[in-house]
Amino acid sequence: MTAKVANQKIDIEICDDDALIIVDLQPDFMPGGNLPVVGGNEIIEDINDLIPLFKTVVGTQDWHPEGHKSFASAHDSKQPYDLFEAPGLGPVLWPDHCIQGTFSADFHPNLSVDEITLILRKGIHHDIDSYSVFLENDKETETGLSGYLKSRGVKRVFMCGLALDYCIFYSAMDGINFGFEVFVIDNLTRAVDSPPGHLERALSTMKEIGVKFIEKKAILA
């Protein structure tokens, strides 16, 4: 699902203290994958165009051990996308996806990875999911990304990838809370929107806290 919320009047020149964060462009999140996001494959080439503009480029991977507790298969009588709430998990359970070391968890083969300066893997703890690239879902365990970005002088982060209403949503919120100015490039992301209405709530929450939405064309080469 695509969300059209960008403010078309913004033009942005990329500086050395900007970072591009490419979230979870992995085969399992593409059409045909185990947790497909509609249109996820449509954004890869446009993201590749942006990579050379940034001095700091982070590529993240969802990276789960087998039997991870975010999977419906790890719970009795549960199906993928069933509602589920537990500390560090929810609001839904997922199909098995992004198992560590498998092709499905690798970067999509069309993504230009050579200029990625940091690869960040998340969701590695068996009982805790990690939608955010900054904080795991227990809201305590840091991934270390904030420290990495700050040590490189990063002030503004530009987020793209999958999925808008989960990993991008939680990452953008945490990015603000860690003191970054956060831009979501909304035509370079796609949403899951499960359960229904989740996307709309995510968008309004991000806007309330000060996340800015732009389209790719607002970024000046």
Ligand SMILES: [Zn+2]
């Ligand atoms: Zn996951």
